[in-house]
Amino acid sequence: MHVSSAYYALAAIAALSSTVLAAPGDAATPCTLSVPADPLSAKGLSTPYVLGAGCTMADAGTQSFVEATILDPATGQLYVYNPLVITSGTQPAVAPVVPKLPANAIVGIWFGSNANTIVLTDTNGSLKQGSCVNGLKDSPFGQFAACNGAALMQAALTKAKIPALGKAADGTVCPTTRSFAVVDQDQSDNVNTQYLLVGTQTAQDTAANTKKFGKKASVVNNGSDNALLTAFLDPAIGCTPFLVPSLDDPGVMRATLATDELQATLQAAPVALIPATDPMVLVDGTTQSLEKTNAYRNQVGQVPAARLSDADGKTYCQNFLTVGPPTIQSQKSMTVKGATPDPATGNNLFTFLGARFAASYVNLNCSGLLGVESPVVPVLDKNGVAIDITFLSATTSTAQTATAAPVYHTRTKSSTFATATAAAPRYHTRTKASPPAATTTSTGKRCKPTKKHY
Numbered sequence: 001m002h003v004s005s006a007y008y009a010l011a012a013i014a015a016l017s018s019t020v021l022a023a024p025g026d027a028a029t030p031c032t033l034s035v036p037a038d039p040l041s042a043k044g045l046s047t048p049y050v051l052g053a054g055c056t057m058a059d060a061g062t063q064s065f066v067e068a069t070i071l072d073p074a075t076g077q078l079y080v081y082n083p084l085v086i087t088s089g090t091q092p093a094v095a096p097v098v099p100k101l102p103a104n105a106i107v108g109i110w111f112g113s114n115a116n117t118i119v120l121t122d123t124n125g126s127l128k129q130g131s132c133v134n135g136l137k138d139s140p141f142g143q144f145a146a147c148n149g150a151a152l153m154q155a156a157l158t159k160a161k162i163p164a165l166g167k168a169a170d171g172t173v174c175p176t177t178r179s180f181a182v183v184d185q186d187q188s189d190n191v192n193t194q195y196l197l198v199g200t201q202t203a204q205d206t207a208a209n210t211k212k213f214g215k216k217a218s219v220v221n222n223g224s225d226n227a228l229l230t231a232f233l234d235p236a237i238g239c240t241p242f243l244v245p246s247l248d249d250p251g252v253m254r255a256t257l258a259t260d261e262l263q264a265t266l267q268a269a270p271v272a273l274i275p276a277t278d279p280m281v282l283v284d285g286t287t288q289s290l291e292k293t294n295a296y297r298n299q300v301g302q303v304p305a306a307r308l309s310d311a312d313g314k315t316y317c318q319n320f321l322t323v324g325p326p327t328i329q330s331q332k333s334m335t336v337k338g339a340t341p342d343p344a345t346g347n348n349l350f351t352f353l354g355a356r357f358a359a360s361y362v363n364l365n366c367s368g369l370l371g372v373e374s375p376v377v378p379v380l381d382k383n384g385v386a387i388d389i390t391f392l393s394a395t396t397s398t399a400q401t402a403t404a405a406p407v408y409h410t411r412t413k414s415s416t417f418a419t420a421t422a423a424a425p426r427y428h429t430r431t432k433a434s435p436p437a438a439t440t441t442s443t444g445k446r447c448k449p450t451k452k453h454y
Contacts, residue, residue, distance in 0.1 A: 030117035030140065031055035031062050033085065037123050039130035039147055040107040045083050046098040052088040055115060057195070057202045057220065064113040065222040067191035069152060069258035070247065072102035076159045080254045081247040082193045083109070086202050093201035093217075094209050099247035108152025110257045110299075111145040112190030112222040120145050133299050136292050142280045144189045146299035152258060153301030162242070162262050169238035169334060172327075176264035177225055178302075180323035182233065183272045184360040186280045188300045190224030191257050192231075206249040228341055230255040236338030236349050237331055261300045270319045273302045277313030277364055317366035320357075325376050328353050329391050346378075346386040354378055354389030 032055070036047035045068055055062035066083040084096045101107070109130065111118060120127060120134045130147035134140050156162075165174045175182045194205040196217040203209045205219060221227070230241035242263045243253035264271075274281060274297050276288040281296050283289045293311050294304040305311040328335075328350070338349030346352030354376050361367065361374040375393060378386035 029054060029115075030119045031064055031113060031115045032119050032121050033064055033066075033111065033113075033145075034121045034123055035126040035130060035132060035147065037126050037129070039109060039126050039132075042099050042101050044126070044130075045081055045101075045107070046096045048084045048086040048092055048096065050088050051085050052121075053119075056087040056200070057085060057090075057197060058087065058200050060114060060220070062113070062115040063195075063220050063222070064111065064115065064118055065191050065193040065195070066109060066111055067193045067256055068107055068109045069156075069244070069256045070099075070101060070108075071106040071152060071156050071160060073104055073106060073155065073159055074102065076161045077102075078156065078160050078244040078259060079247050080244050080256045080259075082195075082204055084195065084202060084204055087200060090201050093196065093198040093203040094212065096204055097206070097248040101247075106148075106152050106155045108149045108258055109147040110149060110191050112193070112224055113143045114222060115143070117142050118145060120147075133295055136283065136289065136295065139283045139289075139292060141292075141296060142186070142189075144186075144280055144296070149258075149299035150301070153261065153299075156258065156262055157265065157301065160262060162266065165263065165266050166239055168331075170331060173268070174237075174239035175229065175233065175327075176267045177229055177260045178264040178267055178272045180270060180272050180319045181327035182225070182229055183320065184225065184356055185363040186278050187225055187272055187274060188257070188261060188296075188302070189280060190222050190226065192222075192224060192227050192255055194219050194221040196220075204248050207252070208249075223341065224257075226255065226257050226260045229260060232339060232341050232349055233335070233353075237334045257300070261302075265301070270323065272316065272319065273297060273305075274300075274311070275313045275316040275364075276305070276308050276311040277316065279363065313364060314369040317361075317364055317369050320361065320364070320366060321370065321372065321375070324357050325391060328357060328376065328389070344383075344385060347381075351378065351386035351389055355386040 030053060031051060032053040034050040034052065036044050036049065038044040049066055051057060051064050055064070057063050064085050066085055068081045068083060070079040070081060081099045084092055086092055117140055119140055120132050131151065132145065132147040133149070134145045165176065168174050177188055196203040196205050196209050196213060197220045198213050198217050210217065234241050241255040242259040243255050244259055246252040246254050274293060276290070276293045279285070281289060281293040283292060288308055290305060290308050297304055332350050335350040335353060336348050340346050340348050340352045342352060346355050355378040357376045358374045358378055361376070367373050375391055377390040377392060379388040379390060381387050
């Protein structure tokens with residue numbers, strides 16, 4: 001078997017004539033995703049999920065994605081299968097592959113969306129059949145949901161063969177999705193799944209379908225923390241992600257949300273677990289909830305919190321501040337050469353990571369909780385793209401660093417990113433929470449920190 005090129009340079013995507021990048025969706029309107037009957041069976045997995053409520057797979061801001069991880073309990077082998085999502089009123093461009101599941105297979109399904117909120121809807125009892133979790137009643141997580149995630153993670157932790165964390169090119173232990181150098185304001189969300197878009201129809205992103213449609217198809221994808229780690233950061237710093245065989249694209253190896261979270265259990269302290277201040281586990285966008293926090297943690301195999309103080313946002317922010325900036329800075333020589341996941345955010349992987357940290361620090365209210373502004377300050381060009389990162393002392397008080405807003409610079413030719421990155425997943429702007437007030441920089445231009453979801 002070979003490793004899918006999508007998890008390294010995304011060369012398979014770049015080979016297509018056009019790639020659809022995710023853009024902001026309508027924050028006020030949740031998308032619905034109809035879960036087929038018997039979702040954990042081979043038939044259920046190969047039955048398309050239907051995207052509704054006005055959301056479409058042709059709209060980059062509302063595209064939604066499904067990813068299944070399958071465990072063979074007899075051997076401990078894990079597999080990946082990507083169920084297809086179609087727009088309501090359309091048919092698949094190609095019928096999905098029917099997977100051949102191992103005997104007594106344990107299946108977990110995860111969902112990601114480029115819209116701000118996705119709500120799972122029932123088909124003949126499918127939500128109960130699949131043990132689906134969308135959040136709390138009347139309070140969905142947002143872009144995340146799962147079916148049977150907790151059971152798959154629990155079984156895999158005892159039966160699966162999880163590879164050890166390797167060493168990066170600089171000699172440090174390879175990062176995971178629970179590393180404070182990788183997380184953002186809402187860690188462990190969204191999926192690696194990609195689809196082919198053919199007009200208004202979709203098809204599974206397989207070698208056979210790519211060959212069939214050629215330039216008529218474009219790849220659509222879900223900007224996710226997992227893809228950031230496995231497709232961008234790992235290759236840039238010399239690490240190898242945990243890959244498993246695909247059941248919909250024979251011969252291809254892929255990473256999944258589940259494999260990333262399973263390997264993250266091997267990480268040494270400090271370990272990032274979803275805090276109660278994560279926007280996806282807040283109720284009504286403001287109220288912390290132990291129940292909702294643990295509902296999310298359970299679906300990604302994280303230890304539940306006994307009380308809200310065990311999911312304390314201040315502690316999370318302190319670790320984020322302690323680990324994140326030094327790691328981003330020390331690995332610059334490697335990441336500055338890496339592809340950016342979003343050319344609209346940073347012109348390379350280094351600047352993207354810096355801008356992502358700065359935005360997440362704001363969105364987690366770390367400055368308010370710690371009394372310290374972000375020591376990571378993006379240097380922006382006239383289009384708001386980070387072209388460099390300035391690192392300040394992390395001991396300076398909020399009042400003393402009130403002018404440490406992102407600074408606009410004129411972008412030079414040398415900062416223009418290579419065209420190959422046009423195929424990378426777009427990590428879109430979230431509009432759910434209001435960003436801080438605009439700050440005037442020394443250049444006289446106005447810059448406003450935006451709420452970014454990566």
